[in-house]
Amino acid sequence: DAGVTQSPTHLIKTRGQHVTLRCSPISGHKSVSWYQQVLGQGPQFIFQYYEKEERGRGNFPDRFSARQFPNYSSELNVNALLLGDSALYLCASSLRHTYGYTFGSGTRLTVV
Amino acid sequence: AQRVTQPEKLLSVFKGAPVELKCNYSYSGSPELFWYVQYSRQRLQLLLRHISRESIKGFTADLNKGETSFHLKKPFAQEEDSAMYYCALGGSDYGGSQGNLIFGKGTKLSVKP
Numbered sequence: 001d002a003g004v005t006q007s008p009t010h011l012i013k014t015r016g017q018h019v020t021l022r023c024s025p026i027s028g029h030k031s032v033s034w035y036q037q038v039l040g041q042g043p044q045f046i047f048q049y050y051e052k053e054e055r056g057r058g059n060f061p062d063r064f065s066a067r068q069f070p071n072y073s074s075e076l077n078v079n080a081l082l083l084g085d086s087a088l089y090l091c092a093s094s095l096r097h098t099y100g101y102t103f104g105s106g107t108r109l110t111v112v
Numbered sequence: 113a114q115r116v117t118q119p120e121k122l123l124s125v126f127k128g129a130p131v132e133l134k135c136n137y138s139y140s141g142s143p144e145l146f147w148y149v150q151y152s153r154q155r156l157q158l159l160l161r162h163i164s165r166e167s168i169k170g171f172t173a174d175l176n177k178g179e180t181s182f183h184l185k186k187p188f189a190q191e192e193d194s195a196m197y198y199c200a201l202g203g204s205d206y207g208g209s210q211g212n213l214i215f216g217k218g219t220k221l222s223v224k225p
């Protein structure tokens with residue numbers, strides 16, 4: 001099993017641009033969550049999707065959006081990028097919440 | 113409000129010494145608590161779940177609802193335990209899958225030879 005895979009691994013964007021980050025969950029996992037991790041902080045919850053429906057949204061502006069596809073992969077979109085969006089974006093999947101989540105290696109986004 | 117507090121940014125111990133990484137939480141419902149570990153240059157990994165009451169790599173953690181704590185303990189630290197440790201709180205108001213974890217800021221454990 002490849003685990004949770006995320007692409008790209010690194011990305012540099014300019015302020016005002018938009019970005020799409022991709023995540024493939026572990027096979028059989030229907031729940032996918034997105035987190036933002038800023039240097040020196042723990043991951044902060046952005047979105048959760050379960051069975052292609054949004055089940056949770058963290059305290060992030062509407063510039064952040066996400067979706068889950070029929071194969072349970074997911075995309076995180078961020079519009080009108082700000083310098084403060086520079087962070088590691090983590091995707092995690094789970095078979096069942098009480099089992100805990102398996103995290104991907106993340107996408108390092110740098111906004112210049 | 114849901115919150116996780118890890119009071120120590122850095123914990124430094126010698127090999128063979130006991131380790132306790134503190135975690136306190138604030139949550140009005142029935143909490144689900146986890147410890148995640150991140151070794152150098154590796155991805156975040158699940159270490160323990162309170163619901164399973166297991167011991168992994170010699171680490172244990174007991175949920176104390178009275179003190180709202182979920183401290184991580186190991187009687188004899190090893191150098192390979194050096195890593196970043198995050199306590200995470202699960203649970204939400206949603207009736208279905210509850211996927212939003214609230215993480216503490218993390219404690220960096222350094223085990224010296």
